[in-house]
Amino acid sequence: MKLTDLPTPCLVLDQRVLDHNIAMMATALARHNVPLRPHMKTAKSIDVAHRVLQGQPGAITVSTIAEARYFASHGIKDILLAAGITPHKLDLVAQIPATVTVITDDADMAAIIGAHQAKAPVLIEVDTGEHRGGVAPGSDTLLTIARNLGSTLRGVMTHAGHSYAGRTIADMAATAETERAGITTAAQRLRDAGHRVDVVSMGSSPTALHAQSLQGVTEVRAGVYMFGDLFQAEICTHGLTDIAVTVLTSVIGRRPDQNRVLVDAGGIALSKDRSTAAVPKDYAFGRVLDANGNATLGDAMVITTYQEHGVIQGDPAFPLTHLKIGDRLRIAPNHTCLTVAQHEKYHIVNGTDDVIAEWGRVNGW
Amino acid sequence: MKLTDLPTPCLVLDQRVLDHNIAMMATALARHNVPLRPHMKTAKSIDVAHRVLQGQPGAITVSTIAEARYFASHGIKDILLAAGITPHKLDLVAQIPATVTVITDDADMAAIIGAHQAKAPVLIEVDTGEHRGGVAPGSDTLLTIARNLGSTLRGVMTHAGHSYAGRTIADMAATAETERAGITTAAQRLRDAGHRVDVVSMGSSPTALHAQSLQGVTEVRAGVYMFGDLFQAEICTHGLTDIAVTVLTSVIGRRPDQNRVLVDAGGIALSKDRSTAAVPKDYAFGRVLDANGNATLGDAMVITTYQEHGVIQGDPAFPLTHLKIGDRLRIAPNHTCLTVAQHEKYHIVNGTDDVIAEWGRVNGW
Numbered sequence: 001m002k003l004t005d006l007p008t009p010c011l012v013l014d015q016r017v018l019d020h021n022i023a024m025m026a027t028a029l030a031r032h033n034v035p036l037r038p039h040m041k042t043a044k045s046i047d048v049a050h051r052v053l054q055g056q057p058g059a060i061t062v063s064t065i066a067e068a069r070y071f072a073s074h075g076i077k078d079i080l081l082a083a084g085i086t087p088h089k090l091d092l093v094a095q096i097p098a099t100v101t102v103i104t105d106d107a108d109m110a111a112i113i114g115a116h117q118a119k120a121p122v123l124i125e126v127d128t129g130e131h132r133g134g135v136a137p138g139s140d141t142l143l144t145i146a147r148n149l150g151s152t153l154r155g156v157m158t159h160a161g162h163s164y165a166g167r168t169i170a171d172m173a174a175t176a177e178t179e180r181a182g183i184t185t186a187a188q189r190l191r192d193a194g195h196r197v198d199v200v201s202m203g204s205s206p207t208a209l210h211a212q213s214l215q216g217v218t219e220v221r222a223g224v225y226m227f228g229d230l231f232q233a234e235i236c237t238h239g240l241t242d243i244a245v246t247v248l249t250s251v252i253g254r255r256p257d258q259n260r261v262l263v264d265a266g267g268i269a270l271s272k273d274r275s276t277a278a279v280p281k282d283y284a285f286g287r288v289l290d291a292n293g294n295a296t297l298g299d300a301m302v303i304t305t306y307q308e309h310g311v312i313q314g315d316p317a318f319p320l321t322h323l324k325i326g327d328r329l330r331i332a333p334n335h336t337c338l339t340v341a342q343h344e345k346y347h348i349v350n351g352t353d354d355v356i357a358e359w360g361r362v363n364g365w
Numbered sequence: 366m367k368l369t370d371l372p373t374p375c376l377v378l379d380q381r382v383l384d385h386n387i388a389m390m391a392t393a394l395a396r397h398n399v400p401l402r403p404h405m406k407t408a409k410s411i412d413v414a415h416r417v418l419q420g421q422p423g424a425i426t427v428s429t430i431a432e433a434r435y436f437a438s439h440g441i442k443d444i445l446l447a448a449g450i451t452p453h454k455l456d457l458v459a460q461i462p463a464t465v466t467v468i469t470d471d472a473d474m475a476a477i478i479g480a481h482q483a484k485a486p487v488l489i490e491v492d493t494g495e496h497r498g499g500v501a502p503g504s505d506t507l508l509t510i511a512r513n514l515g516s517t518l519r520g521v522m523t524h525a526g527h528s529y530a531g532r533t534i535a536d537m538a539a540t541a542e543t544e545r546a547g548i549t550t551a552a553q554r555l556r557d558a559g560h561r562v563d564v565v566s567m568g569s570s571p572t573a574l575h576a577q578s579l580q581g582v583t584e585v586r587a588g589v590y591m592f593g594d595l596f597q598a599e600i601c602t603h604g605l606t607d608i609a610v611t612v613l614t615s616v617i618g619r620r621p622d623q624n625r626v627l628v629d630a631g632g633i634a635l636s637k638d639r640s641t642a643a644v645p646k647d648y649a650f651g652r653v654l655d656a657n658g659n660a661t662l663g664d665a666m667v668i669t670t671y672q673e674h675g676v677i678q679g680d681p682a683f684p685l686t687h688l689k690i691g692d693r694l695r696i697a698p699n700h701t702c703l704t705v706a707q708h709e710k711y712h713i714v715n716g717t718d719d720v721i722a723e724w725g726r727v728n729g730w
Contacts, residue, residue: 271637
C-alpha cells in the first residue's frame with residue numbers, strides 16, 4: 001500500500017525518525033546509567049512500546065486507566081499510573097493484571113490507599129517547580145503522606161513540566177538539576193524519617209535529555225521525545241526534521257488569489273493545541289510539508305482550523321498554485337500528544353511512500 | 366447506574382435539555398415551513414439523529430466519510446456530505462449504501478465528478494460571506510462548475526459560518542438574510558442559465574434560529590444547537606442552562622491555598638478549543654458546575670489544561686475547600702463539537718443522577 005491509497009486525514013509515523021529519537025534518549029540516559037521508564041501517554045501503542053523498551057527493564061509510565069489496562073493486556077507487567085489516584089480509580093487499578101504503581105500528593109487520599117485492600121504500591125508526587133501537583137520536598141505534608149501510606153509507600157516522583165518554559169539547552173540543564181535536587185531531597189527526608197525509599201523517579205523529555213547529573217535518581221520518565229513536535233523543536237529537545245509523526249491530509253478547496261488551500265485536516269484531526277504560541281517561532285496549527293514529508297513549501301502553515309477544515313496559508317516565495325483538489329500534504333504537529341490522540345492508529349512508513357504496517361493505539365479513559 | 370459509578374472523565378448528555386433544544390429549532394423552522402436537514406457532525410450519534418428527525422423528512426448532513434458510512438449503516442438513506450469532495454472520496458462515497466450528495470466549489474473537480482461513473486448528486490458550494498469555501502453567487506465560476514457537473518447538479522448550498530462573528534440576535538438575523546439572499550441569487554443565476562435547481566440549502570445554528578425569511582430556501586442545516594455550548598450561549602443561540610452536554614470529571618488534587626483543584630479532565634477530555642476567547646465572557650477551557658450539573662460554584666472555570674490534567678480556579682465567593690479527592694464536578698464545554706469528539710459515547714441522564722442509557726457515536730474519518 002502507498003500513502004496515496006490512505007483515506008485522509010490520518011497519521012503517518014516514520015519508523016526511521018522514531019528509531020532515531022529512541023536511540024537519542026537511550027544514549028543520553030546511558031551516560032548516567034539510569035534506566036528509562038518510558039511515558040507511553042503520547043504514543044499509547046504497544047508497537048511503539050516494544051521499540052522503546054529494547055535494552056530497558058520493561059517498565060512503563062501511563063496517564064490513564066485505559067492505558068494501564070491496554071498495556072497490561074499486551075504483557076507489560078510494571079506500570080506507573082502518573083496522575084493523581086482517586087478512591088474509584090484505586091478500585092479499577094486493583095482489577096488490572098499487572099503491578100500498577102499509583103501516585104498521590106494528598107494526605108487524606110494516602111490514608112484511603114493505606115487502608116485499601118489492594119495494597120497498590122505508591123509514589124508520593126513531589127513538586128519541584130511546576131506547581132501543577134505535588135507536595136514541596138521540604139514540607140511536613142510529605143511526611144504525613146508517607147505515614148498514612150504505611151507499607152504501600154515505594155518512593156517519590158516528580159515531573160519538571162516547567163522545563164517547557166525554558167528555551168535553551170542551558171535552561172533545560174538548570175531545570176533538570178532543580179528537579180533532581182528536589183526529588184532527592186524529598187527521598188532523603190523520608191529516609192531520615194525511617195521510611196524505605198526504593199524509587200526516586202523524575203522526568204520530562206527536555207530534562208531527561210539535558211540533565212548533567214542524575215545522582216540519586218533511580219529512573220527517568222519521558223514520552224513526547226519519541227515522536228517530537230514543533231514545540232519540542234523550539235525548546236531544543238530535537239531538530240525540526242526529527243518529528244516522526246505527521247497528519248496526512250488532502251486538498252479540498254483552492255484560493256489561488258490568496259495563496260491558500262483548504263484541507264480536510266481541521267481542529268479534530270490536528271487538535272486545537274497552540275503550544276507554539278509561547279515560543280519564538282509560532283507555527284499556528286501546524287507546519288505544512290509536501291506529500292513526501294519534505295519541507296519544500298517554505299513557511300506554509302495551517303493558520304485556521306474549523307471542525308473538519310484547515311486553512312493553509314502558503315509562503316509568498318512558495319506559491320501553492322500547483323496543488324489540485326485531492327493532492328496530499330503532510331502537517332507536522334504543534335503538540336504531538338494532543339494531535340495523535342485524535343486518531344485511532346498509525347500508518348507506518350520507513351522514509352518512502354510505502355505503508356509497511358498499521359499500529360493501533362488506545363484512546364479514551 | 367448512577368453518575369458516581371461512571372469512570373471519569375466521560376460525557377454526560379441530559380436528554381431533557383437535548384429535547385428542549387431540538388424543539389426550539391423545530392419551532393423556529395416551522396414558522397417558515399422549511400424542513401431541517403440536521404447536521405450530525407456534532408452529535409455523530411444515531412440515537413440523537415432519531416430524536417432530531419421526528420417530524421422531519423429524514424435527511425441529514427455529515428462532515429466525514431465515516432459519518433456517512435455510520436448513518437447509512439443505521440438506515441439513513443439521504444445524506445449530504447458537506448465538505449469539499451476529492452476524487453478519492455468520490456470513490457469511497459460510491460460504496461456507501463445510501464444517496465450521498467457531495468459538494469464542490471472547484472471547476473476541475475466538477476469535471477471529474479461529471480465524468481465519474483458513480484454519478485453522485487452534487488450541490489455547488491456558494492460563499493455568502495464566510496470566505497472559507499465556496500464560489501461567489503455572482504461569479505462566472507458558478508456557471509462553469511454547473512456546466513462541468515452536467516446531470517449530477519442538484520442545487521446549491523452555503524454555510525454562514527461568519528454568523529459566529531455576530532453577538533446579538535439582530536446580527537444573526539442580518540447575517541441570515543445575507544446568506545439567504547446570496548444562495549437564492551446563485552440558484553436563480555443557475556436557473557436563468559438553463560439548469561434545474563431543486564436544492565437551495567443554507568444554514569448554521571444562529572442563522573437557522575434567527576432568520577426572518579427563508580423565502581426561496583428548500584432546506585436548512587444546523588447541528589451545534591442540539592447540544593449547545595458556552596460560545597453559542599454568548600452569541601445568543603441559546604441560554605447558559607441550555608447546554609445539554611457536560612464532561613464529568615473527578616478531583617485528583619487540591620490546592621486550597623490557591624482556591625484551586627486539579628481534575629482528570631485535561632486537554633484531551635475537554636479539547637483545547639478556546640472559542641470563547643473571542644466573545645465578551647471568556648470561560649477559558651470550560652465552566653465548572655457541581656456534580657448535579659448546577660451552577661453552584663459561581664465563576665469557577667478550567668483555567669489551564671495539560672494532556673490529562675485540568676486546573677480549576679475557584680470563584681473567590683465560592684471556595685472549593687469542600688472538595689475532596691475523588692469528588693465529581695461537571696464542565697460545560699467551550700465548543701461542544703470539539704469536546705464531544707474526544708469521547709466514544711454519551712451517558713444519558715434525564716435531570717437526575719440516574720444514568721438511563723448509553724449512546725454511541727462515530728469518530729474518525
